[in-house]
Amino acid sequence: MSTATDYAQAGELKFGQVGIANLRVRTLDVAQLVTEMRERIQRAPNLFSRAAIVLDFGGLSHPPTHASAQALVDGLRSAGVLPVAVAYGTKEIDALSQQLGLPLLAKFRAQYERSEPSAPAAGLQPATTQAAASPAVATPAPATAGSSAPGLIQTTPVRSGQQVYAEQRDLTVLTTVGAGAEVLADGSIHIYGALRGRALAGAQGNMEARIFCREFHAELVSVAGQYKVLEDIPAELRGKPVQVWLEHGQIKLVAMD
Incomplete structure (x- = not known):
């Protein structure tokens, strides 16, 4: 007598609203960005400590190099937050996300960012x-x-x-x-x-x-x-x-x- 195959999934994958912070980089000064993040965590550790962060390089005139982006990722981790992805889907940013080993969220836009292209980037x-x-x-x-x-x-x-x-x-x-x-x-x-x-x-x-x-x-x-x-x-x-x-x-x- 054959045994019935159990096709139940071991894990259920769902997509939904996710509370995630968007760090829009306006000036690629790694030391300053890390210092600012440390200050945020010191002021409100319950909110920002080990917070998931999406890196948004859309505010820069040119994408960062792999070395500078990696330095930023490492610095933010040392500060106490967790970079989990890269925002926006240009060809250069796509390549950068692959070099960093982070997913590219091509359609990601911070919940607090205005949708008009001409509007200033918000983030928190x-x-x-x-x-x-x-x-x-x-x-x-x-x-x-x-x-x-x-x-x-x-x-x-x-x-x-x-x-x-x-x-x-x-x-x-x-x-x-x-x-x-x-x-x-x-x-x-x-x-x-x-x-x-x-x-x-x-x-x-x-x-x-x-x-x-x-x-x-x-x-x-x-x-x-x-x-x-x-x-x-x-x-x-x-x-x-x-x-x-x-x-x-x-x-x-x-x-x-």
Whole structure:
């Protein structure tokens, strides 16, 4: 009697939304790039330590040599992050990715980068401004430009390690976003509980997007790529209802009570 063959797969491969950082190299100064990365990790180790990084050389006039790119990969690893791929698919970059032994993500574009070719490259950009002082600045969130789909409503808590993404629409979370969790939206984000993880609005470059939360303890907040981590946020905002938005390209935070 023959034995039935088991065709069940040992591993299930799926493609989905992945939280991954894009390092757009503007100046190929390996020492400076490594120093900047070390500083990011020192400021927010829970966010950046051992973070997966895609190297984007699209901001350079000429692709780097294999030696300089390899030096950058080695330096970033020593700093504490993990380069996992190379972005963009020119013939030269393709060859470079093969020399580095890294995959080429030909269609990769950071979630925070605007899709227009003429727009400045974003990636996550640290904001330098302080929290807005006057709550009078706060205004109701405008309608999200280009968002035709109804908003996505998340009714259960977003727990550590989970990610919720509202593509081309707003996101409303009726409960909490736990530490280590991530919520993203191409539009605005409304959180009716505590925000302890990361919230990234305007993920495709919408600078009109905003973040609202009832209890602010965020590890990171970002609007159209401009971001602040918890260590950079004034202590008086923690635990308060907070609104986050961009003004003249700079991130603003204000308590709403």
